């Protein structure tokens with residue numbers, strides 16, 4: 001597995017990290033079995049994946065518990081990147097970001113307890129505050145948690161360029177976690193200057209577009225209500241048609257290279273010079289093993305060209321987002 005240094009840190013991350021949202025179960029279909037999730041984590045380690053992305057929100061701590069169980073007894077502990085701030089608001093069932101000092105501290109302590117760690121390797125603000133807390137309070141608190149040794153490095157997810165420029169003056173933020181895939185490239189229009197200005201690492205989430213880029217959905221899928229994709233517009237209509245055309249051609253190319261389609265889609269993400277690593281979600285050992293093959297694309301500009309040509313071929317069916 002290829003690795004890449006997260007700028008401003010000593011974290012040498014495998015270019016594919018394992019995303020743990022699905023193994024938290026809630027929102028990702030309730031047929032996910034914890035025993036299979038544990039095997040998936042072990043498959044990730046065996047494939048050279050050395051970091052995991054989790055969050056308090058993922059199954060309200062369940063993803064952390066599964067991860068901790070899977071890692072207990074491992075002689076070499078991987079990097080754990082987790083998040084902070086987002087919580088369910090009582091009975092409303094809506095998750096909201098609360099970023100005042102008291103909540104940040106309580107959330108970090110709860111994560112340390114669940115993960116059985118003394119410090120969090122990379123703590124990322126999950127999404128911008130919805131309770132009016134100024135950036136200064138939030139990021140000065142995170143900087144204090146770093147000085148206290150509870151947090152090794154600070155990152156953010158889902159912030160726009162202006163907020164990034166401001167918050168960088170309050171804390172040593174090293175990374176931006178943001179959606180990025182063959183089907184979602186807003187990062188290139190919106191964030192590249194701010195990333196370069198501050199030397200941020202980029203951790204690409206949803207790199208398979210929630211499974212669309214694996215090519216496995218031959219027609220519009222029907223998901224149960226328990227799967228968040230039952231409410232995701234991208235799994236129907238024009239977006240689905242476009243995604244499927246792209247995935248179909250990626251599949252043909254993948255067969256020529258004798259790799260899974262998911263590896264081609266992830267390989268394109270990992271090969272982008274502004275990306276440090278892609279966070280691939282997975283539920284089973286087999287999915288992990290397929291996704292881990294993506295690192296083979298990093299040194300293959302010809303393969304990346306072929307993938308760009310596939311996108312170009314289908315540009316007319318691409319819906320405006």
Ligand SMILES: NC(=O)c1ccc[n+]([C@@H]2O[C@H](COP(=O)([O-])OP(=O)(O)OC[C@H]3O[C@@H](n4cnc5c(N)ncnc54)[C@H](OP(=O)(O)O)[C@@H]3O)[C@@H](O)[C@H]2O)c1
Nearest residue numbers: 019020021022157205206207208209210211262281287290
């Ligand atoms: N910071 C944020 O706000 C944020 C937001 C979203 C995600 N994330 C992070 O990014 C990670 C990845 O994003 P994501 O999980 O939403 O989407 P994703 O990685 O694009 O898709 C993951 C899903 O695709 C399917 N899949 C994965 N590998 C496959 C394979 N080889 N063959 C067939 N199907 C496969 C699995 O679902 P099925 O088997 O059910 O199809 C899996 O749960 C998350 O786990 C989380 O850690 C962060």
